[in-house]
Amino acid sequence: MSVASHSARSRVTLKARRLPGWAPAGVGAAAILIAALAVYLPGAGGPVLTSVVAALLFLVGLGALSTVVEGGRAARNRVATSLVYAAFVLALAPLLSVALTLVTKGSERLNGYFLGVSMKGVSAFDNKGGAYHAIIGTLEQAGIATLITVPLGVLGAVYIVEYGRGRLAALIRFFVDVMTGIPSIVAGLFILAFWVLVVSPMFNNGRPEYSGFAAALALSVLMLPTIVRSTEEMLRLVPGALREGAYALGIPKWKTITKIVLPTAAPGIVTGVMLAVARACGETAPVILVALGNPAINFNPFSGGQSSLSLYVYEQAGTASKYAPGRAWAAALTLVVLVLSLTVAAKLLARRNKLAR
């Protein structure tokens, strides 16, 4: 038979020589040893230089060994794999470093007292004071901004995806893209010029009113494009077949959108909203410009200056007092934990809705 004779003539080799499983670990240990000797004996540097030299030695050594034993393709595979892992570690290192620094330095002062008092009457020589007023400010400003932007942003995205046709929709999308790139200080200046200096005097006997609400408006300007764009992407991911399935049941378009399309996209929309909230919580510039900051507790977002956590961190980091840096770190940790817990809560809520319904 021709098939049999063919396979007999040129037998396919599927086996190849492979390095043993412990080879990468062995090369790694050898690389670290050689690097340590080369760095520490002449006293050229410390652990950082050692690890860089070790990583390079590992790459070269493993590549060379693999080329000799396994051949070129396998060697390139090993080097590429090592590079991918190295990139992952490099990307993760700053994140871990930031998190670690934040937790160690922030947890020193973070306690019930810090969370429960304001900075009113705290002088540079007092080891007292807390972030209560700033937490209230952040929650109120970000909360009001979220209340303003979520309906606007989601409905805007619904318009773009479900109703918008032709030039108007394209124009709106373009301007949303432009808005995404607005620096926060510009948003703050816009609200300062428009709201604080022009509109608010009408309600305040002709005097401009700096307030947490103005800060919320500035944060809204920053959050709106993020929410519109992320919601738009999520709505586009909802298959057209679902909309057609709903239309074919005689369900009107607006009910199809509110009962079928939006619930299907809800987890993604929530993620986008939380990204926007996280960004708003971290903004300092607009709060400085239009809410001014306030060392005392101010529950009223519509009247008087208000602080926020990010503004508090900025102030404390710049205050000439040996107790201020500790307060700044503790407030930074508070901010991160606050945003993190809000995000987790929102995600859990979105997921539960989906399954229980």
Next chain:
Amino acid sequence: MAKRIEAVNVSAYYGAFRAIDNISMTIEPKSVTALIGPSGCGKSTFLRSINRMHEVLPGAKVEGQLLIDGQNIYDRDIDVTAVRRTIGMVFQRPNPFPTMSIYDNVVAGLRLNGVRKKSLLDAACEKALRGANLWNEVKDRLNRPGAGLSGGQQQRLCIARAIAVEPQVVLMDEPCSALDPISTLAIEDLIAELKNEYTIVIVTHNMQQAARVSDRTGFFSIDKTGEPGRLIEYDDTAKIFTNPSVKRTEDYITGRFG
């Protein structure tokens, strides 16, 4: 229950492209009508124009008259949602609503059209699922997600969802093309039962299926790519498959097309 559909000179467009040209046919109540023909010949377009689903796509429009009970569904004073409630549709790929349970999927059409009463919904759900031959398989897990069923079950769920609103006509756009032979058989049996109550129009690429399930068959074709699709022959299924009067129909059915 069932209604007669009369298409009079129906043409459908995608933008400037004319997809079907001057289709006229009468579909009898309580019968199964199969539409066959090569890909791109306008079967699905014609099917979608029967319940005004064609115009959902941007730039699509329909000309001509489609009469249900003597009313042209393309008249200006027609309520589109009422048309679609009267003429249900099952799609090529099962499309259960992913956020809803089996129960919610079946009653979605009723609930989102304003039916609130639990007892009514429960009764409609059971009736539709029994009608779609799915009740025994899912009656103990009505609160589980509809997307967790197998492909064949999902398609029967979509059929149950379509008949839960008690339409007069059920349109099926290649309902079995994504299913295995056993699920296909289940759906074909179902079509035979549904025929007692509904008018059914089914688009299929499977000629054996058309021969098995339908009473009347329409053969659509195009002269060449870019030309609109036309209805070549429309007759009793037995005649189309044994003694078609047009040469092109015979060529297509016996596999000598092109």
